[in-house]
Amino acid sequence: MTSLPRLSPATLATLSAGGLDPAVRPLAALDRDAAPGIVHLGIGAFHRAHQAVFTEQAATLTGDDRWGIVGVTQRSASVRDQLLPQAGLYGVLELSDAGSRLDLIGAVRDVLFPAEDTARVLECVAAASTHIVSLTVTEKGYRRAPGGGPDLADAALAFDLEVLAKEIDGSTADASVPSRSAIGLLLRALTRRWRGDAQPITVVVCDNLLDNGPTVERLVYAILEVSPAAGAVEFAQWLRASVAFPATMVDRIVPATTDAHRATAQQLLGASDAGLVVAEPFTQWVIEDRFTGPHPAWEDAGATFTDHVAPYEHAKLRILNGTHSMLAYAGALRGHALIADAVADPELHALARTQIDDDAIPSLGERGEIDLEAYRESVLERFANGAIGHTTVQIAMDGSQKVPIRFLATARDRLDAGHVPHAMARAVAAWMLYVRACAQGELVVAGAPVVLDDPLASLLADAAAGPVGGLAGRMLAVREVFPAALAEDDRWRHAVSAAVRDVAALVATASAVNSAAVSS
Numbered sequence: 001m002t003s004l005p006r007l008s009p010a011t012l013a014t015l016s017a018g019g020l021d022p023a024v025r026p027l028a029a030l031d032r033d034a035a036p037g038i039v040h041l042g043i044g045a046f047h048r049a050h051q052a053v054f055t056e057q058a059a060t061l062t063g064d065d066r067w068g069i070v071g072v073t074q075r076s077a078s079v080r081d082q083l084l085p086q087a088g089l090y091g092v093l094e095l096s097d098a099g100s101r102l103d104l105i106g107a108v109r110d111v112l113f114p115a116e117d118t119a120r121v122l123e124c125v126a127a128a129s130t131h132i133v134s135l136t137v138t139e140k141g142y143r144r145a146p147g148g149g150p151d152l153a154d155a156a157l158a159f160d161l162e163v164l165a166k167e168i169d170g171s172t173a174d175a176s177v178p179s180r181s182a183i184g185l186l187l188r189a190l191t192r193r194w195r196g197d198a199q200p201i202t203v204v205v206c207d208n209l210l211d212n213g214p215t216v217e218r219l220v221y222a223i224l225e226v227s228p229a230a231g232a233v234e235f236a237q238w239l240r241a242s243v244a245f246p247a248t249m250v251d252r253i254v255p256a257t258t259d260a261h262r263a264t265a266q267q268l269l270g271a272s273d274a275g276l277v278v279a280e281p282f283t284q285w286v287i288e289d290r291f292t293g294p295h296p297a298w299e300d301a302g303a304t305f306t307d308h309v310a311p312y313e314h315a316k317l318r319i320l321n322g323t324h325s326m327l328a329y330a331g332a333l334r335g336h337a338l339i340a341d342a343v344a345d346p347e348l349h350a351l352a353r354t355q356i357d358d359d360a361i362p363s364l365g366e367r368g369e370i371d372l373e374a375y376r377e378s379v380l381e382r383f384a385n386g387a388i389g390h391t392t393v394q395i396a397m398d399g400s401q402k403v404p405i406r407f408l409a410t411a412r413d414r415l416d417a418g419h420v421p422h423a424m425a426r427a428v429a430a431w432m433l434y435v436r437a438c439a440q441g442e443l444v445v446a447g448a449p450v451v452l453d454d455p456l457a458s459l460l461a462d463a464a465a466g467p468v469g470g471l472a473g474r475m476l477a478v479r480e481v482f483p484a485a486l487a488e489d490d491r492w493r494h495a496v497s498a499a500v501r502d503v504a505a506l507v508a509t510a511s512a513v514n515s516a517a518v519s520s
């Protein structure tokens, strides 16, 4: 790649003077020095291609420059090091078979890394100009135990609870001690705000959790119930009065950025962009209209505000994410590197439709205004978008966190309604076989061996190891994923055992590369 200037306000000014490619959407003309109004925990690719874009467009339409974003990374400083040299500027490369477009985003004003900047994060959340703390920290980022409460055995959370107790009781001795979990950092930051001017604030959870806002709200109060802090009750009272946790449904397919994507963006822009993210054209955001203070005009940018998010959220988690995960596991096992190839595979396409029609849609009590059949078609069409290069292995990560939300909730509802969810059993079977193949080093996709990427990887590998016969029983015994009530339901056990045989046979008919995965 020839060395091009790096994206920055100065580079952009020069390029704009020379005329930007029509496929490049320029920045909103806003005062980027205005005090930021949003602190976002988890400034990964999804946030940058979703909420930050809605925020940029709302600012463009209203000229309201109160909504700059302070991004907070979690596990590494890499995003900070990508964006800060570019003054927070980056592009969103939108790809479809119809072509490409590049949206330039200026909403991000600063990026902090808690391991080095925890004190700054706390200051930013306590600032009077900040009205919103939002999060995309993935399912595992909330450190929850299988039942949904805080996972007190989690070392990072346990550490943070100790520091939090001191913070609640007014000791700032550990003010610069880095938080080790997102939920720990969130609570410390809210404590700092309470101890400061105690202005109301809204926490906007943008992760694929069931009933995400209220779920995190319950988690916050459950953590305070076990906190040794003398002031925990008083702090909880302030939270109840001053902090809202609206539910949201977030939707945009955002694959990992590759060098090929960067090359495409450079061609369009004429500059290199280390913070580039990639997305499909489709985007949706449904937000419960429950805020304690102001928010950007996200509705002007196309977000839906409603009192009732549940129908949207359930449809999305069960129809889109449920099928996405099934195609990821079964697709990888059949040698498909990309979701677009998996959904084009006639066997898997049929499985996807059956899963949606036989289990997901019937499990959705209330439809709201959503035409679920049309939604099914749009989802399958979006999966077929080969231009974005979304990989099966990327979606397959963190199965122990995703399977309960994307497969088991549907299965539970079907069983409670008296139906045996055979399609969900096949999805679960595909995950079990995927775990086994990875754990035994037998899965190769696009020439690369696949390693199990999951917070419970070693526990799962131990359970999956061994012959395919008995795999269902061994995996159903993993209580961190399968609650006893479901795992001991004979209808479900039989369905999963049969599904493991069926999916193993389906995988065996695929290319020679994978037949080895189920040879023993």
Ligand code: CS2
Binding pocket: 208, 250, 251, 252, 253, 254, 321, 324, 325, 394, 395, 396, 402
């Ligand atoms: C995907 C989601 O990686 C995954 O788990 O299923 O990130 C999915 O692309 C988004 O939820 C779409 O909105």
